[in-house]
Amino acid sequence: MKNISKNMFKYIENETTPEQAIKLGTEILVKNGFATPLLEKEIWKSIEKFGYYFVISPLIALAHTAPGNWALKPGASLIVFKEPIKFTKEERHNVRYLFTLSSPDSESHMSILMEVATKFRDKEFMELLNKTNNKEILEKLIFE
Amino acid sequence: MKKICSICGNGLGSSLVIEMTINDALEDLEKQNEFEVTHTNLNSYSSDNDYDYIVCAQDLADQIDVSGKTKKIVLSNILDKETLVSKLEEM
Numbered sequence: 067m068k069n070i071s072k073n074m075f076k077y078i079e080n081e082t083t084p085e086q087a088i089k090l091g092t093e094i095l096v097k098n099g100f101a102t103p104l105l106e107k108e109i110w111k112s113i114e115k116f117g118y119y120f121v122i123s124p125l126i127a128l129a130h131t132a133p134g135n136w137a138l139k140p141g142a143s144l145i146v147f148k149e150p151i152k153f154t155k156e157e158r159h160n161v162r163y164l165f166t167l168s169s170p171d172s173e174s175h176m177s178i179l180m181e182v183a184t185k186f187r188d189k190e191f192m193e194l195l196n197k198t199n200n201k202e203i204l205e206k207l208i209f210e
Numbered sequence: 211m212k213k214i215c216s217i218c219g220n221g222l223g224s225s226l227v228i229e230m231t232i233n234d235a236l237e238d239l240e241k242q243n244e245f246e247v248t249h250t251n252l253n254s255y256s257s258d259n260d261y262d263y264i265v266c267a268q269d270l271a272d273q274i275d276v277s278g279k280t281k282k283i284v285l286s287n288i289l290d291k292e293t294l295v296s297k298l299e300e301m
Contacts, residue, residue: 116219116252119269122227123289130223158268158286172222183227187289 067185069178070165072209074098074143077201081149091129091166094143101168104136109166118159125150125160125196126186128179130167137168140175142182144208148199162196211246212262217274221251228265228288235294263301265294 074094082090088109095101108131113120121127145164153159165182169175185191185208194207214236216228229249236242255264257275264282266274271284283297 112219116273117269119219119224119267121269122224122267123287126289128223128227130220132220133222167223169222175222176226179223179226180230183230183289187231187291 067181067209069181070142070144072205074141075205075208076143076145077148077204078145079148079199082147082151084151084153087145087147087151087161087164088129088166091143091145091164094145095141095166095168098141098143100137100139100141102136102138104134105131105166105168108132108134108136118153121153121159121161122183123187124158125162125192126165127153127161127163128165128167128182130169133169133171137170140169140178142167142175142178146195146204212244213246213248213260214263214265215247215255215259215261216249217252217255217264217266217270218249219252219270221249221254224267224288225249225251228267228285231285231288231291231294232265234291235298238291238295239298241298263298 089106092106096103109129112131120129143166147162150160150162214232216225218224229247232247236245257277261280267288268284268286276282281301
């Protein structure tokens with residue numbers, strides 16, 4: 067992946083709640099200077115307004131919110147969860163791949179989105195990813 | 211030119227991804243020159259528009275009304291180009 071570097075990736079084996087998941091996703095962005103701690107709350111505000119529409123395809127979510135001063139630079143973190151997070155009771159809101167996006171404006175993160183969409187809509191690629199729970203293999207598949 | 215618009219809550223995440231899927235679907239159908247593809251957010255959207263199609267994700271479908279000639283296409287998987295191709299073919 068050109069637009070997301072390995073240090074923005076985490077693999078979590080323990081069961082995680084939705085709140086913990088969003089916190090972890092935004093923390094990576096904050097730690098690396100892409101966003102401020104306000105991003106976490108803003109993402110939840112978006113969820114309250116629009117529901118769980120950020121689940122873009124089975125098991126894949128793109129957590130994001132409106133542009134604002136909580137986003138410093140365009141960037142994204144990726145967390146892969148061994149145990150999918152259950153955002154709601156509906157199976158279609160289960161998430162194994164959580165991208166958390168920092169978008170200071172409405173466009174500068176476009177290349178990140180395009181790369182994520184292109185890579186993760188490939189059914190064969192997703193089958194390979196979904197088959198493994200090995201962190202090194204996941205890293206290799208995603209970043210090389 | 212027909213007009214097709216993708217809509218999401220914030221106008222910078224899902225709608226951009228949907229727009230990408232729309233462009234790919236139109237290429238598959240060899241109709242990319244027949245359509246003007248745009249995206250918008252929920253706040254800026256009004257059912258009083260001249261879009262031929264609007265495309266949105268399932269979770270937002272209930273919040274989006276259409277009127278007149280506008281057809282609403284709802285996607286449960288916004289990365290799925292094949293399903294969008296079938297839906298466009300049906301309409």
